[in-house]
Amino acid sequence: MRTLILLRHGESAWNSKNLFTGWIDVDLTSHGEDQARDSGRSLRAAGLLPQSVHTSVLTRAARTAALAVEAAGTDAPIARHWRLNERHYGALQGREKSEILREFGAKRFRQWRRSYDLAPPPAPVDGTGDAAHDARYADLPRELLPRTESLADVTARLLPYWHDAVVPDLRAGRTVLVVAHSNSLRALVAHLDRLGREELLDLNIPTGMPLRYDLDEDLVPLVRGGRYLDPRAAAEAAADVADQGRRRLGTTR
Template identity: 40%
Template sequence: MLIVLRHGQSTANAAGLFTGVLDAPLSDQGIREAHTATVLLNLALPGERPPTTGTGTGSPAMITAPAPAAAPVTLFTSTLTRARQTAAIVAAGLARPPVGCGADWRLNEHNYSALTGRSKDDVRAEFGEEQFVAWRRSVAEAPPAMGDLLYDEFAGTALFRALPAAALNRTEALSDVITRVDAFLTEHVDPLLARGETVLVVAHGNSLQALCAVIDGLSDGQIRDLNLPTGQPLVYRFDARGRPVPFGGRYLDSVTALAVALTLANEGGT
């Protein structure tokens, strides 16, 4: 079983900013979302009491299958504060603590480049709706590159000084995020799933969008339309051939997840 969880709301999310590699912490709401996610996970993890109602495939839905025998849980997170905070809250609250925890920069959020830290409303007003949506939702189109001043500012932080040079580019498209997330899955997640273990990945809207694109084999159009709400665990189970069942996974709280996803879509997407 693979569970993916977008971090709780960050202060930058709350302010309506292009966040990307901006290392914003959780907001008060984001902290509450992380605790709520922990409650949902404790109901659904193997060996715990699962939810007993729900329907649907391919759309957010409640887990309906009986819980299998308990399996070790390994947790992975990005190296950004908002994901690490969420992961710490979840790990501390799980009835069965993870047997291992790791942070990997390849799970970091899409680098919004020169847009980083800017108001989404201001960018939309300056460049128009079509370009705004392309920068947020396109698989192939990268935002404008960081200038020297902004790049040097981020490169000089303790976070990026401790990471490989590849962790900070001047710009990247979502296709680049898909490539690095795919490599992470191959290296760390696939071997654990092959042994029947449970993996929990706490990351970001776009890096988890990339993860879902790899797992579900999504087209560019399906990727563009995928919106992942903060603090809502999404569960993937797999058949004997390693294919997700159902396609798109299942949210543990389908009602809330769907409502938030619709709001995200109206705001221009994840």
């Protein structure tokens, strides 16, 4: 059996403001830092000490990984890679979610957030947060730097890293922790569980909640969907993620 733990980063400064973040690099809030440390302590209590850690190059995920590993009491190496970055939300980045919901309607809002193959309008060249001006991506050909992405695009860029970096760690028998983002983790869960497009619409991954997958020798999940270490809290937090955008319009459940 192989063990994989998925963890969405702790609450970021823009999560707390209900903004589309994408590739914009923002830090954790103090609550997000607490979530990261709590995640590490939960892993330690469950006997799941990571032996290999993979995260994105974005600060909110990288810091979550570092804080969680420290709290777990392990010195596991941490690898960072842009292929684990959040989905690029194009022209939506930096905009408040309830404003987008109001402007474009519930159907388009949900499609942009949760569908498989619909990308938001592209961000302008040289606009705010253009990755072409970020030193972390200086060695990448410009054509690899997105201006918008669908979940299908995220899947296409993520899977090479999964196969080349994460899978070898799993096959070597290491307990692997992947700390990433809502949509990069949705793409990975969809790959693991072979989710259909309609199922993807209802897949919401909460911040700071470790999700355990036990995999067979072919890296097929023994339990489809895995198991959150705290299932009740994760279900409540996932429902809150689904409600983003409606909260500030006074239409939450």
